[in-house]
Amino acid sequence: MNFQAVVFFVLAAVLVLSALRVITARNPVHAALFLVLSFAAAAGLWLLLHAEFLAITLILVYVGAVMVLFLFVVMMLDINIDRMREGFWNILPIALPVAVLLLVVMAATLLGPYFGLSMRPPPPEAAEGYSNTRAIGMVLYTEYLYPFELAAVILLVAIVAAIALTLRERKNTRSIDPAVQVAARREGRVRLVSMPSEPRGVSGPPPGDGTEQPPQPPK
Amino acid sequence: MKIPFPDLAPAAPELFLLAAACAVLLVDLFIRDERRWVTQVLSQLVLVACAVIVLATATTGTAFTFSAMFIDDPLADALKLMILGAVSMLLVYSRRYLADRGMYRGEFFTLTLFSVLGMMVMVSANHFITLYLGLELLSLSLYAMIALQRDSVAATEAAMKYFILGALASGMLLYGMSMVYGATGTLQVGDIASIIARGEGNRTVLVFGLVFIVAGLGFKLGVVPFHMWVPDVYHGAPTAVTLLISSAPKVAAFAFFMRILGEALGGLTADWRSMLVVMAVLSLALGNFAAIAQTNLKRMLAYSSISHMGFLLLGFLAGNAFGFAAAMFYVAVYVLMNLGTFGMILLLARSGFEADQLDDYRGLSRRAPWQAFLMLLLMFSMAGLPPMVGFYAKLTVLSAVVDIGLVWLAVFAVLMSLVGAFYYLRIVKLMYFDEPVDTTPLSATADARVLMTVNGLAVLALGLLPQPLMAWCLMAIQRSL
Numbered sequence A: 001m002n003f004q005a006v007v008f009f010v011l012a013a014v015l016v017l018s019a020l021r022v023i024t025a026r027n028p029v030h031a032a033l034f035l036v037l038s039f040a041a042a043a044g045l046w047l048l049l050h051a052e053f054l055a056i057t058l059i060l061v062y063v064g065a066v067m068v069l070f071l072f073v074v075m076m077l078d079i080n081i082d083r084m085r086e087g088f089w090n091i092l093p094i095a096l097p098v099a100v101l102l103l104v105v106m107a108a109t110l111l112g113p114y115f116g117l118s119m120r121p122p123p124p125e126a127a128e129g130y131s132n133t134r135a136i137g138m139v140l141y142t143e144y145l146y147p148f149e150l151a152a153v154i155l156l157v158a159i160v161a162a163i164a165l166t167l168r169e170r171k172n173t174r175s176i177d178p179a180v181q182v183a184a185r186r187e188g189r190v191r192l193v194s195m196p197s198e199p200r201g202v203s204g205p206p207p208g209d210g211t212e213q214p215p216q217p218p219k
Numbered sequence B: 001m002k003i004p005f006p007d008l009a010p011a012a013p014e015l016f017l018l019a020a021a022c023a024v025l026l027v028d029l030f031i032r033d034e035r036r037w038v039t040q041v042l043s044q045l046v047l048v049a050c051a052v053i054v055l056a057t058a059t060t061g062t063a064f065t066f067s068a069m070f071i072d073d074p075l076a077d078a079l080k081l082m083i084l085g086a087v088s089m090l091l092v093y094s095r096r097y098l099a100d101r102g103m104y105r106g107e108f109f110t111l112t113l114f115s116v117l118g119m120m121v122m123v124s125a126n127h128f129i130t131l132y133l134g135l136e137l138l139s140l141s142l143y144a145m146i147a148l149q150r151d152s153v154a155a156t157e158a159a160m161k162y163f164i165l166g167a168l169a170s171g172m173l174l175y176g177m178s179m180v181y182g183a184t185g186t187l188q189v190g191d192i193a194s195i196i197a198r199g200e201g202n203r204t205v206l207v208f209g210l211v212f213i214v215a216g217l218g219f220k221l222g223v224v225p226f227h228m229w230v231p232d233v234y235h236g237a238p239t240a241v242t243l244l245i246s247s248a249p250k251v252a253a254f255a256f257f258m259r260i261l262g263e264a265l266g267g268l269t270a271d272w273r274s275m276l277v278v279m280a281v282l283s284l285a286l287g288n289f290a291a292i293a294q295t296n297l298k299r300m301l302a303y304s305s306i307s308h309m310g311f312l313l314l315g316f317l318a319g320n321a322f323g324f325a326a327a328m329f330y331v332a333v334y335v336l337m338n339l340g341t342f343g344m345i346l347l348l349a350r351s352g353f354e355a356d357q358l359d360d361y362r363g364l365s366r367r368a369p370w371q372a373f374l375m376l377l378l379m380f381s382m383a384g385l386p387p388m389v390g391f392y393a394k395l396t397v398l399s400a401v402v403d404i405g406l407v408w409l410a411v412f413a414v415l416m417s418l419v420g421a422f423y424y425l426r427i428v429k430l431m432y433f434d435e436p437v438d439t440t441p442l443s444a445t446a447d448a449r450v451l452m453t454v455n456g457l458a459v460l461a462l463g464l465l466p467q468p469l470m471a472w473c474l475m476a477i478q479r480s481l
Helices: A003-024 A028-048 A052-076 A088-111 A132-140 A145-166 A178-183 B009-029 B037-056 B074-100 B106-123 B128-146 B153-184 B189-197 B203-221 B229-236 B239-246 B248-264 B266-292 B297-317 B321-348 B369-383 B389-403 B407-433 B446-464 B467-480
Strands: B063-065 B070-072
Touching: A003 A028, A028 A052, A052 A132, A145 B009, A145 B106, A145 B128, B009 B037, B009 B063, B009 B070, B009 B106, B037 B074, B037 B106, B070 B074, B074 B106, B074 B239, B074 B248, B074 B321, B074 B446, B074 B467, B106 B128, B106 B239, B106 B248, B128 B153, B128 B239, B128 B248, B153 B189, B153 B203, B153 B229, B189 B248, B189 B266, B203 B248, B203 B266, B203 B297, B229 B239, B229 B297, B239 B248, B239 B297, B239 B321, B248 B266, B248 B297, B248 B321, B266 B297, B266 B407, B297 B321, B297 B389, B297 B407, B321 B369, B321 B389, B321 B446, B321 B467, B369 B389, B369 B407, B369 B446, B389 B407, B389 B446
Parallel strands: none
Antiparallel strands: B063 B070
């Protein structure tokens, strides 16, 4: 067994075990971290296949961005794991045959005479200095320009949709808008009223003797 | 290495729409709430201008661009005009409804424009990746629009259901597409067709992929057994959004069927025909019988749409130019009738009153005689009574089915539309022979009333003179196949 095969089996074992732990871990944070581990193992497998660009993208995008976001969400939501597991044994008799059936179908197509290893000769060795990052870059912005731009539009729609669905202007909130505060001018707050002056001591109620009614509130 | 710049002329309508949608998105930021109508007028102008560009760049030939991922042919032009027309009618119908419910916001219009862009991308796609991206652009806009009324539990539930089942269906579609890629080594519509025509590619793998593709497409069209989302989403979504979901996307779904099954996998017609027969038979039966039991008009129309999509499949499964043209004619007519019916719900609705119960239509003929008459025309057309256009649409589809020798299927479809006639005519009975419960006068705006009149009379006029539209559909299909 050469070195490559050893690396492959180690990475594959890590991948399968961590993937199993993703669905069996009781703590959602642990599950998310096991998913990170399985991504890392998968990235290693892709490196073995000479898919360096995809391997690095998997680490950068999925581990670096998507999973961090996942962890944020998991930590912010108060997930009651026991309530989510309720009814597991009731669903199992239906879910298990479906899962087994799906497994059989996938195995039949992927391992059988259609996509099995015997059907696909190994690809020729890449030339010296071949970079698949360069190869992907060459077609991504030329041949696949149109779908690339469409994906960008989908992201734009996702941003618009996310903001439209979550931005709430609450009427009863006491939060203050700093821009409004800064923009306040004296004219907006103070009103100068010109009134005839009155002699001192005449206005106001006479000194009380304890018999008069309290002042009525204005109607 | 010199890379040729793609020819932008064939994609001019899409490019314009994308730029204009972004412009509307930006302009809307600077508009105060009380002047929101500016956004609506702008969106309406964008749709009209886009239609003008489609007409101006229409050719009788086929043009490819963007490495042949984009196709501009007479079929695409015709379907794009239908989509743009349907959506601009929707904007007129829904103005009052949205304003009454606090949904008259810029996002509604921007998302509508982006969903139109998604539909146009689907219609003009010549590559499985662009088909899928167009579909996702459309679906994502629709999911958000359903949930736009955030405080409504029904709308949120409908959005969740549509989102989860939609993601599942997209997964199936992609799995099927990957199988086709595995068998043929390409995702280009024309290349797949020629590889299958040459007899290359493993047939078992192709048919295996086809099953998943048909399941995904069936979900998007809303036919049995992939119909579970239709009643809940139609019922739960705000009526204006229901109108959007139930009209123009059906045209885009027809384009999807055309590009994938009709063009790319045309060599496997015998295989997909049997699947479509099963789906059509189940949709016709379940849609029509379940609609009888409904007391909510929107739910009833949801089941009726399932049965109408069954009819659409009948035309499609013929698998020849006449069958495709019949299906295209059917989808155009269905969209027109559907706009009218949901438009009527929007017309009768007012603040705090949805007008979506069957009982709300009792005695409508005394309250609003002209609107009741238009609704009568629409219901007769949906039921397929002559001389409405619905009759002609059903007749064309049935003759396409009889042409390929499936007489039993045509007989079954006729029996099922007899069942369907019951619940359409029940509305006519409620409107004309029952005492009104609600006597509030109609408060609809003048533009919606005028459009309603045009829409209702168009159903009658097209029924009397169906030939031009049918000839147009047949021409578009024949020049594009």
